[in-house]
Amino acid sequence: MATTLISSDNKYFKLSGITDLLYDKFNSEDGLVPYSPQTLLDENQCYVLKNFSATTYCPEILKNSFSSTDYDEFSRNQNKDHLINIDGNTYFFQRITNALLKPKKFLIFAESKTRYEQVNNGQSITIKEFPDAIYNRTDDILYFLKLEWIKSLFPGIEELYREATDEEVNDFLRYDFINVGENFKLASVKTNNRKRIALLKDRYEGFSAEQKTELNEYIHNYESELPFQNGKFKIQSDQDLKRLLYGIDQRYYTTPIEKETRIANSITKID
Numbered sequence: 001m002a003t004t005l006i007s008s009d010n011k012y013f014k015l016s017g018i019t020d021l022l023y024d025k026f027n028s029e030d031g032l033v034p035y036s037p038q039t040l041l042d043e044n045q046c047y048v049l050k051n052f053s054a055t056t057y058c059p060e061i062l063k064n065s066f067s068s069t070d071y072d073e074f075s076r077n078q079n080k081d082h083l084i085n086i087d088g089n090t091y092f093f094q095r096i097t098n099a100l101l102k103p104k105k106f107l108i109f110a111e112s113k114t115r116y117e118q119v120n121n122g123q124s125i126t127i128k129e130f131p132d133a134i135y136n137r138t139d140d141i142l143y144f145l146k147l148e149w150i151k152s153l154f155p156g157i158e159e160l161y162r163e164a165t166d167e168e169v170n171d172f173l174r175y176d177f178i179n180v181g182e183n184f185k186l187a188s189v190k191t192n193n194r195k196r197i198a199l200l201k202d203r204y205e206g207f208s209a210e211q212k213t214e215l216n217e218y219i220h221n222y223e224s225e226l227p228f229q230n231g232k233f234k235i236q237s238d239q240d241l242k243r244l245l246y247g248i249d250q251r252y253y254t255t256p257i258e259k260e261t262r263i264a265n266s267i268t269k270i271d
Contacts, residue, residue, distance in 0.1 A: 005086070013071055035160060038199070046144065052138055057154040083127075084144050091137065096125055132145075145178050164194045170186060
């Protein structure tokens with residue numbers, strides 16, 4: 001028998017009448033993938049974060065022993081933030097978005113007769129087939145499909161793929177192998193490239209002088225559209241910056257048989 005809690009204004013309340021297991025587990029028959037913003041999931045895969053209870057964004061409810069008697073009953077007029085459906089040591093999380101609270105109209109086919117039913121806004125919550133996240137307390141592993149779906153559930157977890165600050169972006173654009181065009185400003189750097197800079201900046205700084213020279217040659221060989229003069233790449237647009245960052249991430253490669261040049265859209269490290 002499962003227990004269901006609902007979060008309202010940063011406090012949990014119990015839904016005493018809801019004892020069913022509400023969700024299916026993710027289909028991960030094709031593999032569990034340690035989370036990396038550089039890795040895109042294939043079908044039938046999911047991300048994992050191990051030792052989740054040791055992170056700063058693990059909520060207290062997952063660190064302490066659970067007893068339903070510790071929680072007050074939920075009142076229908078309270079705010080509705082997210083659900084936790086608890087089955088033993090497995091916790092299923094679902095965000096409650098506005099779309100899940102919208103009014104609904106039903107035709108219900110009962111044994112005696114068919115009836116029409118309407119539920120007003122906020123009086124019901126649509127339960128999805130799969131949760132947004134699953135935590136297994138025994139293994140101390142969090143399972144999820146998209147980081148953006150769980151940011152509100154685990155505040156701070158967005159640090160796993162954060163945007164670079166203005167200072168970090170400016171520092172990056174001042175690197176001696178970059179020549180910034182006159183019309184390219186800090187505001188020209190969009191969200192995705194800010195995330196790439198945050199991910200790659202420290203990595204680049206860890207390269208030796210020899211490795212940096214080799215990297216410049218690698219990028220220049222693959223990115224003919226990116227102007228390169230006097231050992232510097234000229235950045236005149238956000239697209240130019242994206243090309244450069246892909247090069248720093250070494251995403252360009254040539255297939256060994258067809259000799260076809262490609263860009264890796266997703267990277268999975270092979271141990």
